[in-house]
Amino acid sequence: MNHCHLLDIEFEYSEQKQTITPVLLQDEKDVILVDCGYPDFVPLLEQAVIGCGLRLDSITKLIVTHHDMDHIGPLAALKRAFPRIETIAHEVEAPYIAGTKKSLRVEQAESTLDVLPEDAKPQAEQFIRFLQSIEPAAVDRTVADRERLPWCGGIEIVHTPGHMPGHISLYLPESRTLIAGDAVVIEQGKLDIANPQFTLDLEEAVRSVRRLLDYDVERLICYHGGWFQGDAKQALLQLVHEYTS
Template identity: 50%
Template sequence: MSRLTILKISFRSAGVENVIYPVIISDGNEFILIDCGYPACLPILQQAATDNGIDLSQLTKVIITHHDFDHMGALAGLKRTYPNSKVLASAQEERYISGKQKSLRLEQAEAIYDTLPEDRKQAAKQFQRVLEEVETAEVDQTLNDGDIFPWCGGIEIIATPGHMPGHISIYHIESKTLIAGDALVAENGELAIANPQYTIDMMGAKKSIKKLLDYEIDTLICYHGGIVTREIKAALQKISTD
């Protein structure tokens, strides 16, 4: 029998209080963390795990849904602290997580900089510096759409491009739980598509949401917004057709 633990992490970034929800799936053999938070938030992640009766030294795998800094920012420090853990990500995202290619989010920030009004440029430049300073980490195993692993009662990898081209979501078969990363957000308990400002391909994002209708989902966990358990299929249908 596996255990699914949702960590609530509060973290202040650029003067704004943010709450994120990394997930740990574990059984007697595997201990898998899905996404790991902002740069420098490793101590907060460790404390949240401890508060939930979890020892991160047992970590076997870290799955990164995509390379945004709030999802992989703590990855390099996590890997140094727990060197026996393996880093997993989609084949498309591996190049950015490992630093082989410049972050698409940084490219996006640089591209819009000159179009911004003067009163927003200082904050925009600060955001660019944050992205530039994110420490990269080697990916040990690449994942593809439809991969199914026996870990922790069964895990299926679902390619959900849109927010980022290589974005993945993780379906926990045993509990019928979808860990959506940034494919979706929860706002006051209601599902919505991720922030359009940070979605690279909105049409692709909606196609990804439509794809999720093929799964029986009892619980959906958004990295931003947390747990949704009510009327999931109806919400997915509405989002994918709006």
């Protein structure tokens, strides 16, 4: 029996209440976490996992959709606490997660410094220092587009670049479930591109949404927004139309 648990984690960030939705996949042999939140989120993750009737030390694998701070924040801490966890990411994304390449978010933030007004620069510099403080962690296994992992009834890797070059989504054919990561988000009940102003390649991000239409999606899970309520295929089609018309 395969299970898909949504870990809706509520917290406060920048004086605003927010929710992220990592996903926990479970079969007879493995417990797989998809993304893990901000730095220092291990206690929040532990609470959410216990709420599913499991424990953090039962996690065998951790799939990272991309190297944004809210997806890899406690990864190094988790690997230290639970050395058996195997970390999996796209081959393009792996060096950023491991710290052998400079974070693309740091590069992006640094590139805006010269055009910011002087009174905005201290806050921007503080944000850059925060990004730089995220501890790198080794990736144990890299994956490529269309690769099928054998766990939990099969997990197909869907390379969905745009938000970041190595971003991946996951398709579970057994349940026709798509774990979108940040390929799309839910805002006020509607699908949208995640933070279009910060997406590294918006045109590529829209092409990635179009690629998702190749899959028979009955259930759609967004890292920001959780379960999508409604016709996922129609909503993806509408989103592509909004950005290309």
